[in-house]
């Protein structure tokens with residue numbers, strides 16, 4: 080049997096290696112985390128890049144069984160930010176030297192929504208003089224819509240596969256055309272075709288999920304050659320159908336621990352990609368995102384949504400930072416990042432090194448313009 084020391088020296092992990100690493104505890108787990116941080120420092124440095132997260136709207140046409148803002152959750156009041164509010168958020172990111180923003184929302188593909196996003200993107204490019212990097216996380220869309228948004232100025236896109244196992248995917252989504260595994264795969268391929276840096280990810284610790292499936296999730300990310308990954312623990316929400324399976328969940332602390340290991344292993348497998356420390360980590364442990372940085376992540380998405388709307392973008396229970404103003408979030412983050420010995424890459428886009436190398440061209444960053 081291959082020992083842990085041998086596995087940590089490998090440049091290409093196979094499924095058995097991944098399974099061994101997912102099962103590490105104690106000193107072995109710490110050795111995995113140390114190795115992952117060492118690789119991160121060597122390959123991409125100790126900088127953490129910021130994406131100011133704008134939760135644009137909680138209106139959603141879909142009904143994912145795990146998500147608090149799903150269409151059928153009638154208890155959830157709905158909102159859409161005004162254009163002025165979005166631009167004010169982007170201005171806040173600029174003023175605080177964040178370098179990039181993420182615009183995220185429930186999924187809508189009607190023309191009013193898609194053209195509104197195009198207009199907002201153009202406005203953000205104009206007001207920031209092209210210096211603000213823009214990631215979108217707006218679900219599955221037609222190739223033409225992705226192309227339109229790319230041309231309007233967005234250049235990274237996050238669309239999680241949620242689970243790379245079609246049977247697990249079917250367990251956590253309704254069974255209809257709007258929620259099909261094949262459609263999601265096609266959307267991921269279309270995003271790449273449109274020119275985006277491609278981001279995807281999974282939820283960790285879903286009811287009935289096995290370690291074997293988690294190992295396959297990591298292999299899926301490597302096979303798809305993604306540029307960035309955002310993955311975090313599944314957290315239940317009582318007004319969703321998946322809440323009924325809560326008896327089959329691991330304790331939250333174990334889901335968190337698995338999420339940390341998934342991040343560390345992925346860093347070993349894909350040393351040059353961007354890995355985000357998901358907000359859900361912070362919902363379980365106040366220092367969850369910072370710990371993820373220590374274990375191999377390099378992106379943090381501070382929430383810059385106007386405080387009054389944050390409680391309405393409630394995907395899961397115990398969402399953090401719902402009562403802090405964007406200003407408080409920034410100062411608190413700076414202290415936390417320096418506490419773990421990392422440094423914030425202010426005014427930088429912090430694009431995926433993996434993407435830049437594959438495309439053999441450097442996109443201009445705010446600091447080089």
Ligand code: SAM
Nearest residue numbers: 145146184185186216218239312313314394395
């Ligand atoms: N609607 C877009 C989409 O689905 O891609 C973007 C917004 S959606 C709320 C962003 C992510 O939230 C999803 O990809 C999902 O992984 C995550 N999410 C939703 N409900 C969650 C839950 N209960 N626990 C953890 N993550 C959750």
Ligand code: SF4
Nearest residue numbers: 139141143146149185
């Ligand atoms: Fe809508 Fe995204 Fe939530 Fe699914 S995960 S219900 S698409 S917001």
